[in-house]
Amino acid sequence: MVPEWLSAKDNYIPKEEKNLYIEKSIFSLIKIISIIRQNKNQDKLIYSINPTLKVVSVILMILCVSISRSFIYIFIIDIYVLINLFLMEKKSRKRLLLKSFIFPLVTLIALIPSMFYGNINNSLLIFQKLIITILLMNLLSHNTKWSEISKSLKLLFIPDIFIWIMDITIRYIVLLGEHSINLLFALKLRSIGITSNKYNSLTGIMGNLFIKSYKMSEEMFHAMECRGFVGEYTTKVNLKLKKMDYVYLAINILLVSLFIYF
Amino acid sequence: MHIPDNYLSPSTCATFGVAMISIWRRASLKVKKEITRQKMPLLGVAAAFSFLIMMFNVPLPGGTTGHAIGGAIVAILLGPYCAVFAVTIALAIQALFFGDGGILTLGVNCFNMAFIMPFTAFYLFKLIKKLFKNQKGEYIAAFLGGYISVNVAALFAAVEFGVQPLLFKDLSGLPLYSPYGLAISIPAMMIPHLLVVGILEGIITVGAYSYIKKSSPDVIYKGKVSKIKFLYIIIGILILATPLGLLANGTAWGEWGSEEIKNLMGFVPKGIEKGFQFNSPIPDYSFGFLNEYFGYIISALVGVIIILIIFKILGKINIKKDIKGD
Numbered sequence: 001m002v003p004e005w006l007s008a009k010d011n012y013i014p015k016e017e018k019n020l021y022i023e024k025s026i027f028s029l030i031k032i033i034s035i036i037r038q039n040k041n042q043d044k045l046i047y048s049i050n051p052t053l054k055v056v057s058v059i060l061m062i063l064c065v066s067i068s069r070s071f072i073y074i075f076i077i078d079i080y081v082l083i084n085l086f087l088m089e090k091k092s093r094k095r096l097l098l099k100s101f102i103f104p105l106v107t108l109i110a111l112i113p114s115m116f117y118g119n120i121n122n123s124l125l126i127f128q129k130l131i132i133t134i135l136l137m138n139l140l141s142h143n144t145k146w147s148e149i150s151k152s153l154k155l156l157f158i159p160d161i162f163i164w165i166m167d168i169t170i171r172y173i174v175l176l177g178e179h180s181i182n183l184l185f186a187l188k189l190r191s192i193g194i195t196s197n198k199y200n201s202l203t204g205i206m207g208n209l210f211i212k213s214y215k216m217s218e219e220m221f222h223a224m225e226c227r228g229f230v231g232e233y234t235t236k237v238n239l240k241l242k243k244m245d246y247v248y249l250a251i252n253i254l255l256v257s258l259f260i261y262f
Numbered sequence: 263m264h265i266p267d268n269y270l271s272p273s274t275c276a277t278f279g280v281a282m283i284s285i286w287r288r289a290s291l292k293v294k295k296e297i298t299r300q301k302m303p304l305l306g307v308a309a310a311f312s313f314l315i316m317m318f319n320v321p322l323p324g325g326t327t328g329h330a331i332g333g334a335i336v337a338i339l340l341g342p343y344c345a346v347f348a349v350t351i352a353l354a355i356q357a358l359f360f361g362d363g364g365i366l367t368l369g370v371n372c373f374n375m376a377f378i379m380p381f382t383a384f385y386l387f388k389l390i391k392k393l394f395k396n397q398k399g400e401y402i403a404a405f406l407g408g409y410i411s412v413n414v415a416a417l418f419a420a421v422e423f424g425v426q427p428l429l430f431k432d433l434s435g436l437p438l439y440s441p442y443g444l445a446i447s448i449p450a451m452m453i454p455h456l457l458v459v460g461i462l463e464g465i466i467t468v469g470a471y472s473y474i475k476k477s478s479p480d481v482i483y484k485g486k487v488s489k490i491k492f493l494y495i496i497i498g499i500l501i502l503a504t505p506l507g508l509l510a511n512g513t514a515w516g517e518w519g520s521e522e523i524k525n526l527m528g529f530v531p532k533g534i535e536k537g538f539q540f541n542s543p544i545p546d547y548s549f550g551f552l553n554e555y556f557g558y559i560i561s562a563l564v565g566v567i568i569i570l571i572i573f574k575i576l577g578k579i580n581i582k583k584d585i586k587g588d
Contacts, residue, residue, distance in 0.1 A: 020327070021319045021320060021321040021327045024319035024327050025317065025318050025319045028317045028319065029314070029317050032317060032360075035359075035360070036359075059365060062267060062364075062365055062366060063272070063366065065268075066267055066268050066272050066366055067272055069432075069438075099361070100361070103266070111441065114437070114441035114442065118436065119436045119437060119441050121436075122432065122436055122437060122438055122439075122441070123441070126268055126269075126439070126440075129267070129268040130266060130267070130268055133266070133267040133268060133364060133365075134266070134361050137357070137358070137361045137365065138361045140358075141358065141359040141360065141361065146359060149358060149359070150358075162351075164306075165305050165306040165309065165347070165351055166306070166309075166351055166354065166355065167306075168303060168305075168306025168307065168309075168310075169306045169307075169309040169310045169313065169351050169352070169355060170310075170355065170359075171310075172306060172307045172309075172310035173310045173313055173314060173355075175310075176307070176310050176311065176314055177314055177317075180314060180318075198321050199320070199321075199465050199469055200469065202318065202320060202469070203465070203466055203468075203469020203470045203472075203473060204469070204473050205318075206315060206318065206335070206466065206469070206470040206473075207469070207470040207471075207472075207473025207474045207477070208473070208477075209311060209314065210311055210335075210339060210470065210474055210481075211474060211477065211478050211481060213307040213308065213310065213311045214304065214307075214478075214481045216307055217301070217303040217304040217306070217307040217308075218300070218303075218304075220303040220307070221299075221300050221301070221302070221303050224303065
């Protein structure tokens with residue numbers, strides 16, 4: 001016999017949870033993974049320039065911009081960066097522009113009180129410099145393969161082992177990120193209404209993530225040893241230049257010499 | 263706490279960068295000793311872990327969310343030297359690929375979050391754990407390690423911001439970089455960190471630690487606190503103090519020249535007026551024949567060289583001690 005209370009209709013309505021922390025976490029993880037997995041397609045001009053050259057010139061340009069005090073120079077670089085932006089793919093263009101303007105705008109608002117004390121020129125300089133540096137870095141990361149970027153860091157005297165660890169890190173961000181997305185979905189499915197022990201479940205996920213990463217690193221070592229890893233790792237810098245790369249190089253030399261001129 | 267480019271002067275970035283190079287060197291030597299080849303991939307995976315920790319949105323009272331930095335939990339789980347690497351790589355990836363924090367300020371950001379934070383957290387954790395010696399004490403230690411370390415790191419960041427207008431001005435006396443002095447930058451950074459971010463970091467640290475302690479306690483770092491801890495503290499203070507002290511202009515508090523005192527107080531106390539004059543080899547940290555800007559850079563370089571010499575000497579003392587110990 002089915003007891004009566006089991007057949008009675010239950011109209012339990014859980015109280016609505018205002019905290020969207022699980023969704024937000026899932027969302028930011030997905031965003032990170034999608035940026036890493038993004039297709040850096042090769043058919044547009046700016047994507048095909050030698051990555052080593054790009055990394056070196058971007059870092060040099062950021063250095064010049066941050067030292068420079070000349071409005072004219074900063075303005076020229078502004079134009080250069082915007083031209084670069086228009087050479088990008090349509091999809092990423094808008095997102096990049098938005099991304100690189102929000103933070104400088106917040107800074108500009110924070111600088112308003114200081115502008116009242118007459119500090120207008122320098123504040124505007126900081127604002128422009130911020131836009132340029134953020135845009136330059138985002139352009140680089142969106143139009144160049146990441147493995148190539150990390151390889152070309154060798155030119156900056158960064159040891160091979162560090163580059164190797166960085167490559168592992170990027171790969172494992174994806175793997176561990178997917179693992180934690182699964183965990184967060186499991187948590188989301190199981191939480192109905194208001195959860196009283198949010199912190200417990202969330203820190204549990206983090207703890208679990210650590211144990212998982214510990215195990216993964218052991219597995220990875222065994223996999224590497226099976227393939228003949230002896231603890232040495234060397235990278236090669238890609239320095240094959242094409243016609244287009246020389247044009248790019250010339251533009252950059254011109255911009256650096258402009259920095260010296262102003 | 264990720265300081266972007268152009269908030270700080272290039273010379274500040276260079277100084278911190280060079281300070282970080284010596285820390286990275288030390289850490290790499292230590293890590294090589296501590297870690298077998300088998301665990302080398304762990305560094306990369308741990309870096310991925312500390313990167314992902316920053317992606318978790320944690321609910322805050324009032325319906326909003328925030329995220330922890332995770333430097334403390336990584337330090338407690340893997341030891342401070344591994345944490346230096348893991349957090350450094352996480353920060354480098356953020357700067358290079360995600361545009362969070364600057365390229366030039368990477369040294370400064372690493373100093374705050376990859377050096378100050380894990381070391382404070384780790385030694386505090388060990389110290390408090392020793393004081394209490396029971397299960398609860400361990401959790402209190404983990405919480406305080408997270409809470410205090412993130413606040414110390416924030417304080418460092420605030421000081422780095424705050425000294426900019428003191429040190430770097432254009433010809434008309436207007437600040438070149440971050441324009442707000444210590445009186446504004448310290449409260450602006452410290453109030454949110456003391457009230458919210460620190461507590462968040464503490465809760466995350468204690469929660470993740472207790473979970474791992476319960477489910478697989480053998481993965482937690484068991485290295486002993488070395489006896490020459492004292493030396494590290496001195497080195498840490500030196501790294502902090504030397505660039506600050508050397509970069510400081512004449513207007514640093516309590517270091518006024520007689521003219522500046524006149525400006526400040528309206529008159530010059532007689533004792534100071536007739537007091538001795540100290541002629542430093544680099545007056546006002548600028549060389550007369552160069553413009554002010556290059557003077558600053560050279561002063562910063564001199565500071566860094568002095569740090570390196572002190573490092574060398576301390577290293578020698580350390581070696582001598584070891585020989586005596588044998």
